[in-house]
Every structure is written in C-alpha cells, then in structure tokens.
Amino acid sequence: MKKVLLLSTILGVLLCIACNRMNADVAHKNHEKSEETIKKSSKTLSEEFKKYWYAGHAEITSYALEQVRYGEIRKGTAALIYVTEDFLPNEQVKADNSNPKNIPVLKLNATKKFNTGIYPYSIMQSTFYPVSDNQHAIKVSSSIQEWCGHIYAQLNNRDKFDITAHSYFQNEADQNFSLDKAILENELWTKIRIDPDHLPTGNLAIIPSFEYSRLKHKEIKSYTAKASINKNGTTTSYFLEYPELKRNVTITFNTSFPHEIESWTESFKSGSGPTAKELVTKATKIKRIKSAYWNKNSNNDSTLREDLGL
Numbered sequence: 001m002k003k004v005l006l007l008s009t010i011l012g013v014l015l016c017i018a019c020n021r022m023n024a025d026v027a028h029k030n031h032e033k034s035e036e037t038i039k040k041s042s043k044t045l046s047e048e049f050k051k052y053w054y055a056g057h058a059e060i061t062s063y064a065l066e067q068v069r070y071g072e073i074r075k076g077t078a079a080l081i082y083v084t085e086d087f088l089p090n091e092q093v094k095a096d097n098s099n100p101k102n103i104p105v106l107k108l109n110a111t112k113k114f115n116t117g118i119y120p121y122s123i124m125q126s127t128f129y130p131v132s133d134n135q136h137a138i139k140v141s142s143s144i145q146e147w148c149g150h151i152y153a154q155l156n157n158r159d160k161f162d163i164t165a166h167s168y169f170q171n172e173a174d175q176n177f178s179l180d181k182a183i184l185e186n187e188l189w190t191k192i193r194i195d196p197d198h199l200p201t202g203n204l205a206i207i208p209s210f211e212y213s214r215l216k217h218k219e220i221k222s223y224t225a226k227a228s229i230n231k232n233g234t235t236t237s238y239f240l241e242y243p244e245l246k247r248n249v250t251i252t253f254n255t256s257f258p259h260e261i262e263s264w265t266e267s268f269k270s271g272s273g274p275t276a277k278e279l280v281t282k283a284t285k286i287k288r289i290k291s292a293y294w295n296k297n298s299n300n301d302s303t304l305r306e307d308l309g310l
Helices: 002-041 047-053 185-194 210-215 299-308
Strands: 058-069 072-087 103-116 119-130 139-146 149-157 161-166 174-179 202-207 223-232 235-242 247-254 261-270 277-291
Touching (some): 058 103, 058 261, 072 119, 072 185, 072 277, 103 185, 119 185, 139 185, 185 235, 185 261
Antiparallel strands (some): 058 072, 119 139, 139 149, 149 161, 161 174, 202 223, 223 235, 235 247
C-alpha cells in the first residue's frame, strides 16, 4: 500500500513538472511570436520623424486652462510632454538598457493644475504608444490628487486590457478587472503625433480618458462614439462625440508635421432636456519648447518654467 502511494506521489510530481515545462514552452513561443509580429508590423520611420523625435529632447507645451469642476470654470495650467523612449514589452516599464526586444514608444505625460476654492487639484495621465503605430497603447496610467484624497488607475495591454484602480471613494476603492480591447481615448493624443491621416473615424467603441472616467465617476469601459476630422488649412480638428455620456472632445493640431497640438475643448451637458446646461473645458497654447528637461533640475533652471508660463 505504501509503495502504491509513493508511486502515485512520484507520478503526480513528474506530471506537474511536465505540465509546467509545457506551459513555459507555450508561453515562450507565444512571446517569441508576439515579438516577431511587432517586428514585421513595424513601419519605416521617416527621416523627418527621426530628426524631430530622436534628437535627445522632449517637446513641452504649456496651455492656459479653463477647467470645469463642480459646475464652475476654474483657471489653471496644463502641459503636454512628449518624448520617445524604449519600453520593456513584458514588464511594461521604461527600459534602462538598449535591447533589440525593446519597443520604441512615444510617451505623453499630460498634466493639469487648478484650484477649486481653497484646495488644489493635480492631474497627470501617462500614455506609452508604439511609434510603429501597429497596436494599442502598451500602458496607460492616471493619477488625481486633491485634499479629499487621491485616485490611481492603470491599464496594461496584455491578452486583454488589464486594469488596476484605487480610489478613496467607496464604490471605486480597489478594483482589478479586464476589458476587451478597444480604442483608447488616451492613445489618440499620441497617434495624432505619429500618423493623423489614419485616425479612426465613424461610429466606434472608445474607452474614454481615465481622467474623465475618474472625475465623473463613470465606469471604465468602452462607449459608443462618433469620430470625425475637419481640416481647416494649417490646422486640423479631431472630434469625438459620446451620445450616451453627452460629452464631446475636440483636439486641434497643426496639419503639417510634427502635428503639434494647439488647443482642445471638452464639453458635456449637465442635466437633461431643454434646460440642460453645457459646460466647456478649454486649453489654449501658451508656449512650446524642446528641452532635455530631465537635466534641467537646478534652481537656475526654474526660469524655464517662467518661459512656459507655468
């Protein structure tokens, strides 16, 4: 009897080891296939693109902000910081070292600062989008800080969109869930800079920006939206309309390369029927510079903030 039990245990261990090896082999093959797909789908970057985005500088643009919050317009500032970097495909963080397996991305850090009465708001969204423009953003994160507390949400692009969210609000406290892949509003701001001629249009399923979802306490999921483009000489406007959310977003950028974003608006209706009130958030460019800002951290460099109007 003891021998039978011992043999059963040994067989179980061997089967477990074999299964683990098979799973590891499958995972390794899937990873190699994923990397091969990325390489095959990568498009050739123009010399114009490489000269602008791979010169060792970030593009920093400051904006005068009129932000709707609690039914009123709040004056503040916003900034869009675009920079290219290498990204690790599995860990989905910035790569410290050069490696052929790294994914080149265009990163956007979008920030807002404004006050609501006595207390301040600070918002930041980060999007990491492949310059190959062959898949969704690899990662999106968002954080909101104000005196009541803070909120954080992160999306990782894996087999599905894996989302982790934390909030001081009871109904949003700690969440881990997955979504089927859809267009991300956050990624459209980076796609504009890479290939605006192929922005998605028509009736689409779009996941709204994390900033909007958290400020308005809306479920993070895809909503039906209609997207359109209007070229007006030197500038082009990309328009998103979300009927269910009663929300519209317009991003205006320069038609010619490098397609810098000049302004944007976000409007939504409060209430329903003929008495519904439309509230509009606006951001208008103050100044744009190219700078290796990560090296500009001495007290003497603070003059650059004055130049940007921040």
